[in-house]
Amino acid sequence: MVKVIVNGRFLLHRITGVERYAREILAELDKIVEPGELEMAVPPAIEEVPGYKNIKVVRVGKLHNRLWEHISFPMYVKKREAVSLNLCNVAPLPAPGIVCIHDVKVKATPQYFSKKFLLWYNLLLTNAAKRAKAIITVSEFSKREIIKYYHVKAEKIHVIPNAWQHYERIPYDENTLPKYGLEKEQYFFSMCSLEPNKNFKWIAEAAKQNPDMTFAVAGSINEKVFADGLGFECPANMNLLGYVSDEEAKTLMRDCKAF
Known part of the structure; x- marks a missing residue:
């Protein structure tokens, strides 16, 4: 049997969507694989690794971050x-x-990203599209986009959707609303990285048209990646909460007027 070794560099990063996907997929795989069938290699800088039962975790090489990923x-x-x-x-x-x-935003909406980011990610995705043994994606829409922009054969792409079940394990944090100055069922809530391609501007426009309502948005923006930052001003009734914990996110979803 061919051994599969997981790229564990994502453990260096704070948990957002793609990191959550990786963690939860591996947690489920750990329940069904035989011991030694699946291995995860991690950079030496990783301090904490998930406690798996059947997936072996090994520290590999001396390089760090991207050099580790492409060499070690x-x-x-x-x-x-x-x-x-x-x-x-x-x-x-x-x-x-x-x-x-997960998506091909660098092809679909290149105007939102810096030239350096576009060059690097187009190289990575083109290489993966041509040379990967198989491609996984999270929706039929993303599958169609990969086929459209990278001309990959449909049978090479396998859809393994995002899920919600990890939220069953997360408790509520009853200090969340006071912390962010919100009242139960008196705010609209959105959670995403504040990227222009996420149509975040639509929320700002809705907030402007409804000045008596509160719009709370969890997420952060990386100014180094995106071409023009947000590209617009946030109205006064739009609260940017920044990065929130899982417990806070679950509570904000429960107590909002609409999500």
Whole structure:
């Protein structure tokens, strides 16, 4: 049997959508794989790793971050005569293996991203589209987009959707609304990274048209990635909460007027 080795670089990052997807997929795989069937390689800088029962976690190499991902990790995979599994869009250039491409926003909405970001991600996604053994994505829409922009054969792409079940394990945080100055069922809530391609501007327009209502948005923006930041001003009744914890997010969803 061919061994599959997971790219564990995502553990370096704060949990957002793609990192959540990777963590939950692996947690479920750990319940069904045989011991030694699946392995996860992580950079030396990783301090805490999930406690798996059947997935073996190994620290690999001496390099860090992207250099680790494109040099140390593929070298280890090759040495083990294995296939890499990359769940967060990015896969090593020398051997992309199996790649989960969550979206192709760099092709669909390139105007929102810096030239440096576009160049790098187009290189990674083009390489993965041409050379990956298989591609995973999270929806039929994303599958159609990958086919449209990268001309991948449909049978090479497998849809494994996002899910919600991890929220069953998360408790509520009753201090959330006082912390953010909100009242139960008196605000509209949205949670996403504040990227222009997420149509975040639509929420701002809705807030302007409804000045007596409160709009709370959880998420952060990386000014280094996006071409013009938000590209618009937020109205006074729009509260940008920044990054929120899982417990806070669950409470904000429960207590909002609409999500």
